[in-house]
Amino acid sequence: MKVLVADDDIVIQSLLKNILTDWNYHVLLAKDGLQALQLAEDNPDLQLFIVDWSMPWLDGLAFCQKVKKRDRFAYFIMISGRSGTDNLVAAMDQGVDDFIVKPLVAEELRVRLRVGKKIIEQERRLSYLAQYDELTGIWNRRMVLQWLQNEWIRSQREKTCLSILFIDLDHFKQINDVYGHLVGDEVLRHFCTTVSQQLRPYDYFGRYGGEEFILVLPNTEIQGADVVAERIRKVVQENPLKLDAQRKLSYTVSIGLTVKSAEDTDVKSLIQRADAATYQAKQQGRNRVATLITE
Numbered sequence: 001m002k003v004l005v006a007d008d009d010i011v012i013q014s015l016l017k018n019i020l021t022d023w024n025y026h027v028l029l030a031k032d033g034l035q036a037l038q039l040a041e042d043n044p045d046l047q048l049f050i051v052d053w054s055m056p057w058l059d060g061l062a063f064c065q066k067v068k069k070r071d072r073f074a075y076f077i078m079i080s081g082r083s084g085t086d087n088l089v090a091a092m093d094q095g096v097d098d099f100i101v102k103p104l105v106a107e108e109l110r111v112r113l114r115v116g117k118k119i120i121e122q123e124r125r126l127s128y129l130a131q132y133d134e135l136t137g138i139w140n141r142r143m144v145l146q147w148l149q150n151e152w153i154r155s156q157r158e159k160t161c162l163s164i165l166f167i168d169l170d171h172f173k174q175i176n177d178v179y180g181h182l183v184g185d186e187v188l189r190h191f192c193t194t195v196s197q198q199l200r201p202y203d204y205f206g207r208y209g210g211e212e213f214i215l216v217l218p219n220t221e222i223q224g225a226d227v228v229a230e231r232i233r234k235v236v237q238e239n240p241l242k243l244d245a246q247r248k249l250s251y252t253v254s255i256g257l258t259v260k261s262a263e264d265t266d267v268k269s270l271i272q273r274a275d276a277a278t279y280q281a282k283q284q285g286r287n288r289v290a291t292l293i294t295e
């Protein structure tokens, strides 16, 4: 893991560099707050910081506040000569996550870093789970509906088209029943990889629930959405999941397509129509695209 050490004391810098390197950290060194800020900007993956309080140009607290504005998950350990509860409280109230009083004891730093790393990892995980579906890695329901809402507002403002597809795997219960849930999960992952390869960077593909998926197509009118839907239907049908060297599992999808119209007052009506279109596709025999639009 990368760690940035910002301290104007060369002796402390080199001491920290040595012990942190021994503990397998990748160490970046800064001699003042401005240099530290530049390193933080150049290394967006940097989340762990060890900073001195008093430094030229920009002190440790101001540096911490600037970084946290950009990345609220950044973790700051302040090492300072300012002892006493008042200083600890002031520093931690203003944003640092931990506070160590000099003289530095290596073992104390080691255990405090361990806590910092654990918090960073847990926050990363929580942030991932808040946005993505754990099984398939695509947007989760909350996020894809959020993107749909954003695109709805944009299409209102810019008077552009907005299409959505509801994609539902056919007879998925049967796949689970015959091959087991683990293979069912594998089919869901395989399906998401297959579809993701067909999309433009600005399309939003998310898991709506179970074996139901939603694809938001900004700036896309009905003809374009129909081409995308047919392409997905076909590519899924033609790309079975390989179970082993001999066996392949073929599966299909039913797709409901709709386009935002002047009559739609919110995203709810759009979702309801796409859902109804999917139902039609199922009724008509599955492995097909059904379109529902308002006049």
Ligand SMILES: Nc1nc2c(ncn2[C@@H]2O[C@H](COP(=O)(O)OP(=O)(O)OP(=O)(O)O)[C@@H](O)[C@H]2O)c(=O)[nH]1
Residues within 6 Å of the ligand: 135, 168, 169, 170, 171, 172, 173, 174, 176, 180, 181, 182, 183, 184, 185, 188, 209, 210, 211, 282, 286
């Ligand atoms: N393996 C696996 N199965 C899931 C998951 N989520 C939902 N399912 C299963 O998906 C199945 C959906 O079944 P149904 O709603 O009856 O739909 P279907 O069998 O696909 O039938 P049609 O949609 O009418 O073609 C259920 O058996 C659920 O248990 C999941 O994450 N993993």
